[in-house]
Amino acid sequence: MSEVRQPGLPRVLGAVALGGVIGSLARYGLATAIPHTEGGFPWATFITNVVGCLAIGILFARLTPHSHPLLRPFLGTGILGGFTTFSTYAVDTERLLHSQMHVHLLVAFAYFFGTVATALLAATLGEWLGRRR
Amino acid sequence: MNIFLVALGAAIGAPLRYIVDKHLVAQLLRTSGQQVRLPWGTFTVNVLGSFLLGLMTGVTDQNWTLLIGVGFCGAFTTYSTFAAETTALATSGHRAKALLTVLLNLAIGLLAALLGASLTK
Numbered sequence: 001m002s003e004v005r006q007p008g009l010p011r012v013l014g015a016v017a018l019g020g021v022i023g024s025l026a027r028y029g030l031a032t033a034i035p036h037t038e039g040g041f042p043w044a045t046f047i048t049n050v051v052g053c054l055a056i057g058i059l060f061a062r063l064t065p066h067s068h069p070l071l072r073p074f075l076g077t078g079i080l081g082g083f084t085t086f087s088t089y090a091v092d093t094e095r096l097l098h099s100q101m102h103v104h105l106l107v108a109f110a111y112f113f114g115t116v117a118t119a120l121l122a123a124t125l126g127e128w129l130g131r132r133r
Numbered sequence: 134m135n136i137f138l139v140a141l142g143a144a145i146g147a148p149l150r151y152i153v154d155k156h157l158v159a160q161l162l163r164t165s166g167q168q169v170r171l172p173w174g175t176f177t178v179n180v181l182g183s184f185l186l187g188l189m190t191g192v193t194d195q196n197w198t199l200l201i202g203v204g205f206c207g208a209f210t211t212y213s214t215f216a217a218e219t220t221a222l223a224t225s226g227h228r229a230k231a232l233l234t235v236l237l238n239l240a241i242g243l244l245a246a247l248l249g250a251s252l253t254k
Contacts, residue, residue: 012151013148013151013152016147016148016150016151017143017144017145017147017148018144019147020143020144020146020147020148020150020208021140021143021144021147021208023143023147023208024139024140024142024143024146024147024203024204024207024208025136025139025140025143027203027207028135028136028139028199028203028204028207031203049212049213052212052213053212053213053216053217055213056213056214056216056217057216057217057220060217060221073151076213076214076217077147077150077151077214078147080211080213080214081147081150081208081211081213081214082143082146082147082207082208083213084211084212084213085206085207085208085210085211085212086178086179086182086183086210086211086212086215086238086242087179087182087183087185087186087206087207087209087210087246088186088206088207089212089242090179090183090186090187090242090243090245090246091183091186091187091189091190091246091249091250093243093246094187094190094243094246094247094250095190095250097247098250112239112243115212116235116239119212119216120216120219120220120235122216123213123216123217123219123220124220124224127220127224
């Protein structure tokens, strides 16, 4: 079996950057397709983060020491890291909390805790799916 | 133009996340022994990115929002790695550390966003 050569930092950063661009454009596309209404549940970011967590669970379960060394930086750190976002999650919650309407506080609560619970379940489910067979 | 700005921000944000996580924070933590650590690198990018995006709520220029907000902050921060690192801790018998990871990211991340946004108001 041939030994996989470890790529240098420039190639890893290139793979992360390229993946990050692809993932971020996909996130932007989804956010444009499902617009966020003022005070509404931020569905686009919720779906993005849950799908990204499911995918990273599958990916990490499938990666082996023999996988190409740029696969994890490109797919995991790049595409899925760029696709999912923590900052929008935090600021979407902040916007809902700053609203004067009580119903928005409920949405903020449901979104903030609903995302983390669903995302962690999705990552666990992804890992389980990835390990099958 | 919109797509180009998002792509440009992401092309900087994603590799910078990798450098902060794998090099800067990893370097800072190198001193202590073999014990399993909390994923401080991901925590750092998520808190910094949430603070910056909080600041960006005061910016009305659409181009800057796409470049810094959607592109850079979106790619600099990550939910997938945060979730994967948390479940990895939980399934390897480090449940308390997994719980602490979640609490720290959520609490400090949200506080950073609130602080950033309050500075612009």
